[in-house]
Amino acid sequence: DAQPRDIASMIERRNRLLGPGYQLFYTDPIELTHAEGVHLYASDGTEYLDAYNNVAQIGHCHPRVVEAVSRQLANLNTNTRYLQEPLLDLAEQLLAHFPPALDRVTLTCTGSEANDLATRIAHHHTGSSGIIVTANAYHGVTSSVAAYSPSLGAGERPGPNVRTIAAPNPARFADEAELIAAVRSDVRRAADDLVRTGHGVSACLIDTVLSSDGVFTHPTGVLRALAEEVRSYGAVMIADEVQAGFGRTGDDWWGFARHGFVPDIVTMGKPMGNGYPVAAVVLRAEVGQGFESAVRYFNTFGGSTAAAAAARAVIGVIEEEDLIERSRLMGASLGDALRDLARDTDLIGAVRGVGMFYGVELSSEGGPVGGARMARKVVDRMRRAGVLISASGPHGNVLKIRPPLTFEQTHVDRLVEALAAGLKAAEPSTREV
Ligand code: PMP
Numbered sequence: 001d002a003q004p005r006d007i008a009s010m011i012e013r014r015n016r017l018l019g020p021g022y023q024l025f026y027t028d029p030i031e032l033t034h035a036e037g038v039h040l041y042a043s044d045g046t047e048y049l050d051a052y053n054n055v056a057q058i059g060h061c062h063p064r065v066v067e068a069v070s071r072q073l074a075n076l077n078t079n080t081r082y083l084q085e086p087l088l089d090l091a092e093q094l095l096a097h098f099p100p101a102l103d104r105v106t107l108t109c110t111g112s113e114a115n116d117l118a119t120r121i122a123h124h125h126t127g128s129s130g131i132i133v134t135a136n137a138y139h140g141v142t143s144s145v146a147a148y149s150p151s152l153g154a155g156e157r158p159g160p161n162v163r164t165i166a167a168p169n170p171a172r173f174a175d176e177a178e179l180i181a182a183v184r185s186d187v188r189r190a191a192d193d194l195v196r197t198g199h200g201v202s203a204c205l206i207d208t209v210l211s212s213d214g215v216f217t218h219p220t221g222v223l224r225a226l227a228e229e230v231r232s233y234g235a236v237m238i239a240d241e242v243q244a245g246f247g248r249t250g251d252d253w254w255g256f257a258r259h260g261f262v263p264d265i266v267t268m269g270k271p272m273g274n275g276y277p278v279a280a281v282v283l284r285a286e287v288g289q290g291f292e293s294a295v296r297y298f299n300t301f302g303g304s305t306a307a308a309a310a311a312r313a314v315i316g317v318i319e320e321e322d323l324i325e326r327s328r329l330m331g332a333s334l335g336d337a338l339r340d341l342a343r344d345t346d347l348i349g350a351v352r353g354v355g356m357f358y359g360v361e362l363s364s365e366g367g368p369v370g371g372a373r374m375a376r377k378v379v380d381r382m383r384r385a386g387v388l389i390s391a392s393g394p395h396g397n398v399l400k401i402r403p404p405l406t407f408e409q410t411h412v413d414r415l416v417e418a419l420a421a422g423l424k425a426a427e428p429s430t431r432e433v
């Protein structure tokens with residue numbers, strides 16, 4: 001039975017022990033006790049529909065992952081300096097879902113480490129150090145990666161070797177051709193400046209759903225055009241699939257595929273172990289040669305036996321439960337429902353997304369700042385109605401919806417119903433109750 005909990009004193013204790021840097025979700029934070037499938041359960045007994053957590057890609061506590069990891073932990077869990085067949089099985093199973101040109105894997109523990117390694121590899125391959133990212137990109141936490149994660153804001157200034165390009169926002173252009181021309185010229189401006197200042201161009205690192213930029217999934221030719229420009233400078237394309245990967249977009253395993261280009265390096269993490277820490281860099285072997293011959297890379301926990309077991313279970317479930325197709329079908333239904341909702345209200349400026357990843361941009365007379373205020377209200381109202389989402393984008397006015405790939409129609413219905421009610425409550429004319 002649920003025990004009454006003193007949430008306020010837990011928050012006070014947390015602030016005292018962990019500090020204010022540890023942010024909590026929601027105005028009324030939730031204490032979670034357990035999870036199953038698409039649901040999270042709180043200490044007060046409330047069941048929440050999780051439409052935000054993109055780590056639990058195949059549903060929380062998936063029995064197959066729990067079983068595989070538990071069994072491995074009880075038997076052997078060590079590092080990559082021993083011969084272990086599960087690691088090789090994982091590498092083969094993972095590479096089978098990539099174009100043949102991408103034929104090498106290095107395992108890490110986090111997406112940040114994967115991006116850090118990817119840019120080191122690009123640096124050794126090209127002999128240049130310049131990096132191009134989008135204006136509100138997020139790629140991770142290490143000092144090198146934070147230097148090319150401009151979404152961290154003024155406290156973490158981009159490195160001298162970093163240039164940004166605008167996220168491709170179709171609303172700003174008359175048509176696709178104009179948008180693509182603008183992206184091409186933006187890349188050339190950034191690259192020319194890196195050349196002029198002596199850094200040269202090493203890589204363009206791009207989140208293939210442009211999540212922190214506000215979720216920009218269309219038109220799909222954009223990233224191919226971007227890659228062409230980047231490569232014309234001798235630089236490599238790194239696709240950050242930490243958010244987009246493992247079937248989230250519903251049309252392929254990876255977000256780059258829908259844009260019709262093959263990156264030189266791909267990074268992935270979050271959903272790879274469905275909660276067990278495992279991440280990876282996949283690349284063309286040839287691109288890794290310079291780094292391999294110059295640097296000894298060993299990651300103690302990266303690719304541990306248990307991590308390999310977790311990732312193999314996740315890939316197996318996505319394959320066998322046909323979750324990419326499911327993501328496509330449920331995503332189409334979710335997209336339709338969101339666009340229907342947008343027709344009924346002036347508060348929604350744009351609905352963008354694909355598969356199980358949607359961004360709903362809120363607009364108001366107060367501009368993006370007003371939109372962000374509204375987004376916070378909607379997110380809190382939905383949390384009170386038992387549905388969890390969040391907001392992102394440079395201004396925080398884009399509702400971010402990212403459910404597990406195992407969502408069913410009833411879950412889509414519940415999500416959209418809660419969103420409709422949340423929007424109604426957030427309307428400027430409605431008084432908050
Ligand atoms: N890249 C992207 C696109 C991400 O969203 C994140 C995490 N939010 C990372 C990299 C970093 O991954 P991690 O937190 O596992 O280091």
